[in-house]
Amino acid sequence: MIEVYQHQVIPRLTKKNKAVAISTAVALSLIYVIRDRYFKPPKNIRHLPYQGYLDVFRSSITNEPYPDRAKRVLLPIIDSQSNNGIYVRLGRLGWEIHITNPEAVKKVFLKQDLFPKADALKGKENTLAAKFTNGPNLLFLNGSHWKTQRTIANPAFHRAQPIQLFGRMTQELFIKMESLGKTIDIPNLMQRWTLDIIGKAGFGFDFNAVKDDNSAWVKTYDIISDGMQDPLYFFFPILDQALLWLSPKRQAVHEEMRRFANMLSEVIKKKRQDIESGVQNDNLPENEKDVLTLLIESEQRGEGALTDEELRSNLHVLFVAGHDTTSNALSFALYYLAKHPEFQQRAREEALSILGDTPNDILPSSEQLKQMNYINQVIKETLRINGPAAQILPRRTQEDTVLAGAFIPKGSIVTVDLYNIHRSQKVWKDANQFNPERFAPKGESSQLAGEGMTWVPFGNGARQCVGMNFSLNEQRVLLSMMCKFSTPYAWRSA
Numbered sequence: 001m002i003e004v005y006q007h008q009v010i011p012r013l014t015k016k017n018k019a020v021a022i023s024t025a026v027a028l029s030l031i032y033v034i035r036d037r038y039f040k041p042p043k044n045i046r047h048l049p050y051q052g053y054l055d056v057f058r059s060s061i062t063n064e065p066y067p068d069r070a071k072r073v074l075l076p077i078i079d080s081q082s083n084n085g086i087y088v089r090l091g092r093l094g095w096e097i098h099i100t101n102p103e104a105v106k107k108v109f110l111k112q113d114l115f116p117k118a119d120a121l122k123g124k125e126n127t128l129a130a131k132f133t134n135g136p137n138l139l140f141l142n143g144s145h146w147k148t149q150r151t152i153a154n155p156a157f158h159r160a161q162p163i164q165l166f167g168r169m170t171q172e173l174f175i176k177m178e179s180l181g182k183t184i185d186i187p188n189l190m191q192r193w194t195l196d197i198i199g200k201a202g203f204g205f206d207f208n209a210v211k212d213d214n215s216a217w218v219k220t221y222d223i224i225s226d227g228m229q230d231p232l233y234f235f236f237p238i239l240d241q242a243l244l245w246l247s248p249k250r251q252a253v254h255e256e257m258r259r260f261a262n263m264l265s266e267v268i269k270k271k272r273q274d275i276e277s278g279v280q281n282d283n284l285p286e287n288e289k290d291v292l293t294l295l296i297e298s299e300q301r302g303e304g305a306l307t308d309e310e311l312r313s314n315l316h317v318l319f320v321a322g323h324d325t326t327s328n329a330l331s332f333a334l335y336y337l338a339k340h341p342e343f344q345q346r347a348r349e350e351a352l353s354i355l356g357d358t359p360n361d362i363l364p365s366s367e368q369l370k371q372m373n374y375i376n377q378v379i380k381e382t383l384r385i386n387g388p389a390a391q392i393l394p395r396r397t398q399e400d401t402v403l404a405g406a407f408i409p410k411g412s413i414v415t416v417d418l419y420n421i422h423r424s425q426k427v428w429k430d431a432n433q434f435n436p437e438r439f440a441p442k443g444e445s446s447q448l449a450g451e452g453m454t455w456v457p458f459g460n461g462a463r464q465c466v467g468m469n470f471s472l473n474e475q476r477v478l479l480s481m482m483c484k485f486s487t488p489y490a491w492r493s494a
């Protein structure tokens with residue numbers, strides 16, 4: 001095309017027209033290069049279907065909720081005849097390959113050496129989000145350092161099932177609910193309840209979030225959370241780095257972050273002293289001890305030791321990975337039970353048959369929780385249809401490989417698209433319908449066994465969520481007590 005321009009078009013033009021034509025040619029070439037380079041995936045993965053850049057931009061500027069975007073553009077790609085559960089779209093680390101094909105999902109989860117975590121915080125050093133999440137912790141480490149930590153964390157999380165504590169904190173929640181009148185902001189209350197749980201069960205700290213609307217540490221934590229989610233600093237990390245001096249308001253948020261980290265360091269120091277001097281959590285049974293105590297005690301048991309910096313970094317991760325996740329799961333479970341009174345009634349009948357129908361509160365035991373088959377089905381179906389994690393952290397492929405029949409070059413960013421695998425009509429029948437029967441014995445879920453991985457809200461393989469059972473028990477306690485508490489009234493959405 002440039003040849004035609006040079007030899008045939010330009011010689012026939014007047015001087016003025018020549019200037020215009022040359023500028024136009026340069027501008028068009030530039031647009032072509034920019035479009036090709038930045039608005040399309042790199043050439044080596046352009047054989048895969050992709051969601052266009054402008055479409056992503058449109059979603060961002062119109063604040064389109066993720067489920068709407070998935071329904072409008074992503075699921076039509078995934079569920080089209082020609083697609084095999086793989087597509088590309090822009091993410092935090094650039095163009096990411098999203099997988100919803102159950103066999104390919106299994107490969108990504110089980111072949112950890114081929115798909116280690118990518119450095120998700122590259123270029124974000126010293127931002128508020130990096131200060132909160134970075135460091136030597138389970139969520140972001142790879143290789144032998146991660147393995148050492150996980151070997152210590154697995155038994156600690158296996159022991160940490162403070163079911164009595166969950167029950168007592170649910171009783172406090174009910175007292176609060178009764179003071180709030182007939183209409184209650186459930187997501188807000190679930191946020192506060194799960195924050196109290198992370199504080200108490202994570203490291204023996206009382207945020208007092210449910211009881212006290214003005215709790216000082218809750219305010220600090222909220223300032224940090226809001227600051228981390230501010231899109232301005234997400235798109236322009238330099239404002240948090242070299243240009244931080246420009247905004248005293250933002251500096252104050254960083255200062256809150258520093259205070260919060262110091263508070264956690266103090267808690268760790270005190271906990272170590274208490275354990276060394278024999279003051280251990282008021283002689284609580286193993287399962288009721290907080291995670292921090294169990295992690296520190298692993299040193300005495302010869303299971304391995306974490307440094308103070310590693311402990312602090314992992315306490316930060318308890319917030320990042322274990323707070324909003326469970327709170328959202330519970331809010332959605334209560335929502336779906338409100339929307340479907342028949343399911344709520346069945347869950348209540350189960351709770352009453354196990355916990356008894358006396359008017360007083362009963363704190364469920366771990367044996368009783370195991371009998372709650374239907375409530376468990378409700379929890380699983382909620383995590384399928386609205387799981388709190390939309391995708392896993394991005395992985396970087398270490399070698400050329402094949403996923404869902406497609407060539408994936410070494411160095412590509414790959415992620416499992418949790419939201420869309422759970423909503424794909426190719427995987428689940430009537431995927432948008434809430435139906436706990438899918439998880440009944442011999443239900444749809446068990447029929448899908450053997451077809452790769454289809455239900456993965458907590459991930460899978462060696463990097464599966466270490467807090468999965470902790471969270472499931474939190475949910476079982478709250479939902480069963482809520483069903484019993486609300487007898488004979490049903491709750492519904494306002």
Ligand code: HEM
Pocket residue numbers: 138139140150317318321322323325326329387388389391392393394456457458459460462463464465466467468470471
């Ligand atoms: C409904 C609640 C939860 C959901 C849906 C959830 C989901 C997940 C998922 C999908 C992963 C895997 C991420 C990846 O592979 O990139 C993960 C990892 C993790 N989760 Fe959870 N999580 C929940 C609750 C919790 C809780 C309560 C805690 C802690 C108390 C926790 C701590 C962690 C940690 C530390 C990891 C990293 C594990 C590792 O890589 O070794 N999560 N979670």
